[in-house]
Amino acid sequence: MAKFNFPDILKQLKAALANLAETTLKNYVSDAKADAQNMLDSMTAKLEKWTGLLKDGDLTTEDFEWLVYSQKDLVELAALKQAGLAEIRIDQFKGSVINLIIDTTFQILKI
Amino acid sequence: MRLKSLATIFIISICLYSCAPTISTFDQYAYTQTTSLKVDVLNVMDQAVESYASHAKDVEQVNIELMKNIEYEKHRAKNQITIDMYNIMWKMLNDNTSITIGHDTFQHGFFSRWQNKNTLDTTFIGQAKIQVGEGFDMIAELESKKIKPSESKVQSFLSRNQ
Numbered sequence: 001m002a003k004f005n006f007p008d009i010l011k012q013l014k015a016a017l018a019n020l021a022e023t024t025l026k027n028y029v030s031d032a033k034a035d036a037q038n039m040l041d042s043m044t045a046k047l048e049k050w051t052g053l054l055k056d057g058d059l060t061t062e063d064f065e066w067l068v069y070s071q072k073d074l075v076e077l078a079a080l081k082q083a084g085l086a087e088i089r090i091d092q093f094k095g096s097v098i099n100l101i102i103d104t105t106f107q108i109l110k111i
Numbered sequence: 112m113r114l115k116s117l118a119t120i121f122i123i124s125i126c127l128y129s130c131a132p133t134i135s136t137f138d139q140y141a142y143t144q145t146t147s148l149k150v151d152v153l154n155v156m157d158q159a160v161e162s163y164a165s166h167a168k169d170v171e172q173v174n175i176e177l178m179k180n181i182e183y184e185k186h187r188a189k190n191q192i193t194i195d196m197y198n199i200m201w202k203m204l205n206d207n208t209s210i211t212i213g214h215d216t217f218q219h220g221f222f223s224r225w226q227n228k229n230t231l232d233t234t235f236i237g238q239a240k241i242q243v244g245e246g247f248d249m250i251a252e253l254e255s256k257k258i259k260p261s262e263s264k265v266q267s268f269l270s271r272n273q
Contacts, residue, residue: 046238046241049238050238053234053238058232058234059232059234059235059238060232060235061213061214061215062214062215062217063232063234063235063238064213065210065212065213065214065215065217066217066224066235066239067235067238067239067242068212069210069212069217069219070203070239070242070243071242073199073200073202073203073242073246074242074245074246074249076199077196077199077200077245077246077249077250078249080192080195080196080199080249080253081192081196081249081250081252081253083192084134084192084193084253084257085253085256087134087192088134088256088257088258
């Protein structure tokens with residue numbers, strides 16, 4: 001068995017875990033800019049539709065306002081859903097973390 | 112040898128901490144109830160071309176269903192995200208808060224607005240149904256993507272920890 005140096009193992013584990021997090025979870029790390037862009041993207045088609053209906057008199061201004069306001073609820077729901085999916089992904093990620101810790105440790109110890 | 116034991120304890124500690132699920136597992140009943148409720152809510156929304164008074168019982172009935180779903184979700188462990196989502200849906204349908212935006216003031220909830228206006232226009236109802244339907248879809252989608260209790264990883268974890 002190789003000489004045991006725990007600080008070295010810890011250092012290598014940290015590096016490997018950081019790499020794993022970066023490659024596995026990068027799609028779930030969002031910033032405000034991306035959120036704002038997503039919000040706009042999620043509304044674009046609807047806004048176009050509602051604006052057309054408003055212009056043609058098929059929606060009242062109040063109808064239009066209600067619909068646009070309701071999008072706020074959907075954005076909140078989408079954020080929660082994403083958070084939920086991220087948690088599920090993190091659960092799966094945890095499995096990978098365990099494997100990585102064991103594999104890396106055994107590799108270093110040459111077990 | 113002592114150092115190897117320490118390393119093993121370290122790994123086991125991380126395993127115990129990391130293996131606890133952070134979100135509930137998939138529940139077929141919850142998924143079915145969500146999709147069924149969606150259909151019922153959208154059907155009642157269709158009735159908004161007629162007076163609210165003539166459909167007040169239908170609204171009450173579908174709200175009871177909604178409350179039952181929320182109550183069921185509340186009693187599932189690690190399920191706060193779904194509960195929060197249902198609470199938003201409740202507001203989207205029943206919140207009586209007056210919102211002032213642009214030129215008008217209106218009730219936040221669809222049913223509250225219906226009650227306030229007495230009837231609503233077909234085009235608006237159609238678009239509002241898309242919004243409400245999307246909301247329910249997101250709850251159902253989250254449920255359907257939760258880890259299934261029958262999955263091998265979950266079974267293996269459970270058998271190791273029984």
